[in-house]
Amino acid sequence: MLRVLTLSTLFPDATRRNFGVFVERQTLGLAAHPDVDLRAVAPIGLLPGPLRYLPGRSALTTLPAQEVWKGIPVHRPRFTAWPMTAGRHHARALERALIPVLDAIRADFAFDVIDASFFFPDGPAAIALGRRYGVPVSIKARGADIHHWGRNPATAAQVRAAGQGADGLLAVSDAMADDMIALGMPADRIRVHATGVDQDRFAPVDRNRAKTLLGISGPLIVSVGALIPRKGHDVVIEAVAALPGVSLRIAGAGPDLARLEALVAHTGAADRIRLLGSVPHADIPDLIAAADVMALASSSEGLANAWVEALASGTPIVITDAGGAREVVTSPDAGRIAARTPAAFAAAISDLLQAPPSTAATRATAARFTWEANTAALYAHLSGLVRERVERAGDPAPFAA
Template sequence: MTLNVLMLSTLFPDISRPNFGVFVERQARELASRAEATVTVVAPVGLPPWPLSLSARYAPLRALPRKERWRELTVYRPTFPIIPKFGGRTNVITMARAILPLVRRLHAQTPFDVIDASFFFPDGPVAQRLSKALGIPYSVKARGADIHHWGTQRGTRKMVARAGDEAAGLLAVSDAMRRSMARMGMDADKIRVHYTGVDLDTFELSDRAAAKEALDFSGPVVLCVGALIPRKGQELLVRALPALPDVTLLLAGQGQYRRTLENLAQELGVERRVGFLGSVPHHKLPRIFAAADVMALPSASEGLANAWVESLACGTPIVISDVGGARELLDRPEAGQIVERDPQAIAAAIQAILDNPPAPEKVRESAQRFTWAANGDALLAHLQGIAASA
């Protein structure tokens, strides 16, 4: 019997944001490729009320089709009202109210067996409301900031906890995340660790010297892949640069924190050794990973960052902070180092790798268990179990 899955995700790419939630899209495609499952994606789009919605910044979102075929997936993009900068708690109510008629109609045509919420907030509390309205069991996946941030904020923590309590099953991107959820009071017995996947055919080993030459890089290169936000720790990397006199730091990502980082680089006199790559299309990341000697991401919090796994798959060792699933991933010294969130400690770890670089083949070995096939197998079994027990 085919499992009919409603995948609810506010993290999902579109034509205007091709990098937005690419890991969710890849997971959805893996599940949909199975003969045992059909997947319908509902990816709600938040827009402020008129006339704020007429702002140029929202034009790409207003132009999105409300239904489309996106890389072999049927994706619905219903809109819901948001209040810019003050959303949070109210987004759950407005989103659930806006998308319920669509979900009712789809459910009447072909009944769903289970709801798979891809992120704990706001997706989890919305799935909880849809479940109650339609009598469909639901699962929620915790990825990082959805628990560490939304699960601790006064206005949203109760909604996160209630969504976890009423879910038929839960997923955590790492065992460390599972423990964080249990500390919040969620039932540890119904939480399954569900590791991310990496496309090992795309993120593959390449000749580093040739990759540097192709991109016109020279000397030691440290790459950081992540949104330019304080939580990701790029400031610590810039502060580490004076202790790494020959190193070029490349920041792949975008965000409002860029100006702060530019100013800091100028203050420290390292602005010529900091490159801002902007938002790099996901399919172009492998060649940049291949050209880097180290990928560093000293985040304040993570679940199990896709950038960690992708870098390792390309044979590039990582320097990361002791957050989330860091210790689950770095299972061998060749893979990299876990460091304190301190510029000097970070610089020392980077220099140690540059002085004694590991064999790329050994680095890659630590990523080879993170396949999308394994991810899809685990997700299918998890959702089938929920549907069977409903």
């Protein structure tokens, strides 16, 4: 039995049910493996002192320190995320907060490996803790954890050192692996670990009927992602505004809301373009499947889950040449890769609306992205790290019974 300690600051809780749902799904899959016993630690970064009780932040202070989340034992220790420091002290603060928690866990759960499912601040803390407990460490890179924290002068050295110190590394795409290598991480320890998609939940539907239920007639474009500049919702808004009769629905919340609302009003297309706010993940499949196109103009990505969820739904995508885009848009049936400009996105969307691929052909492009494959690959990776560590120590029995 492989005993796994999964560590992730990107994990849902009762106040943020859409937060890190892909990490949650990966963890649930691994926990269900017949040869895995898993405990999860989902640390919560809080501002210091009274700042943590500011509106919009205080709910995090009410979360339990320990609970069973969808069948998984989850610990939620707090660490201080100091503002105005560009993240410089996050990893060390996280490490200090985790030591007493992991000491207690290890008393009755002698985990074999630490699976850090996000690179920063989780990765540097995991390396220190792996040394403390004498177990191998794996760190997974997903996107902003490398593209932001790995290039931020205050944290880049920590990210690079964590990558160099890890026993194994995971990347969501070949492009992400290349970015990790460019930062100085060892290529021979990186394994591409593709995301999964629930092929039953994300599946084609009667598109016309689905649009009618949404109160929409005519072509529908959907965009899914946090309302932050990196996601490029402004590009998609301007693109759709230039396409008469085409509607746009954006699912996501974030600090860019006011700016995007003003942009929608400025385009004069408020009757066709709506910001839906945070949509429960359970409702996302119906929204995506109703769309003729899913468009996302990200400036950077690893390999966005929204891309493959759309394809599994039979909905082609228009995306920028970011991250693993070319590993997903492998044929015209999957959609188009466009320059990050409103004109280029409008042209690509128009092209797909005029000559749409069949939903079956689009869905087939996502066939390889399954949670079953994701779980099998993760188990093989983690168990391999433990086996290598044990073999180096000369013990022929890698896992406890």
